Amino acid sequence: MNDNNRDNGETGDHGNADVTEETIFTWGAPPLKFGAGASDEIGSDLAQYGARRVLVLTDPGVSALGIPQRIVDSLERYGITATVFDGVRVEPTDASFAAAVEYADAQGPWDGFVAVGGGSAIDTAKAVNLLTTCPGELTDYVNKPIGRARVPEQQLKPLVAVPTTAGTGAESTAMCVLDILSMKVKTGISHWRLRPTLAVVDPLLTMSLPPEVTAAAGMDIVCHALESYTAKWYADSARRKPEERVTYCGSNPVSDLWCEKAMGLIAQSFRRAVHHGAEDPRARTDMMMAATFAGMGFGNAGVHIPHANGYPIAGMVKDYRPAGYPQDEPMVPHGQAVSLTAPEAFRFSFPAAPERHLRAAELLAPDKEKLSDPAEQLPRVLVDLMRDIGIPNGIGAVGYGESDVPELVPGTMKQQRLLSTCPRPVGEEEIERILRNSIQNW
The missing domain is CATH 1.20.1090.10 (Dehydroquinate synthase-like - alpha domain)
Known part of the structure; x- marks a missing residue:
């Protein structure tokens, strides 16, 4: 392993087509809005994308705190109709992903999504966004060797990620994680298109965490x-x-x-x-x-x-x-x-x-x-x-x-x-x- 001071220029002759070692790294992250009260501005944020009908995904515990409803109120102030799905499972599974996708398909179409909660809610929203936008089944996109690691063929809908726990960093990442119940194993879906459109990080949402x-x-x-x-x-x-x-x-x-x-x-x-x-x-x-x-x-x-x-x-x-x-x-x-x-x-x-x-x-x-x-x-x-x-x-x-x-x-x-x-x-x-x-x- 190389130390912190390794110079990119040391990795090989960039002009040599036969070079065998890697010379390129990639880095990406969504735009970030951070600070106390940031979650109250989501209506303004999503309006910039022309969204008029949005699905808010959360889990029952977060829903009971009233946070998703506050976000719905913010969306409605900007003329955006919002529906809350509060059936996200903490530590999601292929079955809970499927239930969320089924609900979104039945109630859609949607112009965008808002995920409110921990990594479970954000990961569920990523999967819903993927599977309501692109063709195929969940296992098509799950990482190999468990799934087929299919590449999403088109840009997904706008997704605003609003974490309510300080942990997963899912608001910044391009993957989602789930349990495959039949195999008793966790796996994931990974592709840059899954990365949220905007991360809205409001520390006030974590004050009541046990x-x-x-x-x-x-x-x-x-x-x-x-x-x-x-x-x-x-x-x-x-x-x-x-x-x-x-x-x-x-x-x-x-x-x-x-x-x-x-x-x-x-x-x-x-x-x-x-x-x-x-x-x-x-x-x-x-x-x-x-x-x-x-x-x-x-x-x-x-x-x-x-x-x-x-x-x-x-x-x-x-x-x-x-x-x-x-x-x-x-x-x-x-x-x-x-x-x-x-x-x-x-x-x-x-x-x-x-x-x-x-x-x-x-x-x-x-x-x-x-x-x-x-x-x-x-x-x-x-x-x-x-x-x-x-x-x-x-x-x-x-x-x-x-x-x-x-x-x-x-x-x-x-x-x-x-x-x-x-x-x-x-x-x-x-x-x-x-x-x-x-x-x-x-």
């Missing part, structure tokens, strides 16, 4: 920033043809900037947001900004082992019901799922990019004493943080034991889109060892 949700969502930010910062450097990949360029291109100079800034914000505000979030708007603002910045980083650079492991951990859940979340069925929140193997994953990836791992540890915990074993610096920072904010102690704390590890490994190995971004080659043996060593983290 501490447990704040902690889990915040660990998603941490993993986004760390995984993309330590991802394989973009120029260390083989040369791609233009039509082969993927959303996750590897760590690069632009994504690095956003990840570093996100980690700095996390260091100063994450613990405060968990323990005192109801009365600390500054901490809430910092965490919303960190989520957006990390989304701008990982949405282009990519994530790797912790997220790849997180998909089967969430998809194969048995009886675990986390505090602060709906209790009607078992679930491992996404932010918890990706964090549970992170300490061990970064022990594994350390040799490929020691400077990156040490710099990340310094950004997340500037005052942390230096350990004699540098490979332990980042894992120790993570464990200290996770213990402080109440994250479960490894995959054992959410219901998995030694005997479950062989069943989890295949789910991880299906996430080749993510694993290919790891700075070290990783196979079944390495994933099994990481999972076993993550049954308890402390």
Whole structure:
């Protein structure tokens, strides 16, 4: 892996048609409107796109808070008719995507969409936008090897993403994630056309989040920033043809900037947001900004082992019901799922990019004493943080034991889109060892 100062000009002779190493990286993000009260201006924003009939997608919990109705009122002030669909499932599935698409098809057509909620609502809206605009079925667009990874053939409708949790960064990214129920695995759809038209980030919408949700969502930010910062450097990949360029291109100079800034914000505000979030708007603002910045980083650079492991951990859940979340069925929140193997994953990836791992540890915990074993610096920072904010102690704390590890490994190995971004080659043996060593983290 290359260090932070690698010069793009070092990657090869740009004039040589036979060059085999990659010399190009891509970066993209939607326009951003950020700040207290930003969500009250969405009517004006969507009116600029000529929208006259809009579907607002949210989940029952957010709907009960009245936030979607406030946005409907804003839309109607600008002559836009809006309908609310509040059937989004927290941790969406192929079935919940299908239900949302069915509703949108039956009640449409629509000139645009507004997603209000966490990553589940935003991801559902991305899928609805795709499947009501382009031909085909859900599995046509799901990433390989689970789906066919079909490319959307046309521009989608305007989509405004309004996050109500500081975590997923989905308002910045060009992918959506879902559980495939029949396979008990998470996967996703990834293409630049899915990226929202506008991200509207209003920190006031997060003030009432329970501490447990704040902690889990915040660990998603941490993993986004760390995984993309330590991802394989973009120029260390083989040369791609233009039509082969993927959303996750590897760590690069632009994504690095956003990840570093996100980690700095996390260091100063994450613990405060968990323990005192109801009365600390500054901490809430910092965490919303960190989520957006990390989304701008990982949405282009990519994530790797912790997220790849997180998909089967969430998809194969048995009886675990986390505090602060709906209790009607078992679930491992996404932010918890990706964090549970992170300490061990970064022990594994350390040799490929020691400077990156040490710099990340310094950004997340500037005052942390230096350990004699540098490979332990980042894992120790993570464990200290996770213990402080109440994250479960490894995959054992959410219901998995030694005997479950062989069943989890295949789910991880299906996430080749993510694993290919790891700075070290990783196979079944390495994933099994990481999972076993993550049954308890402390």
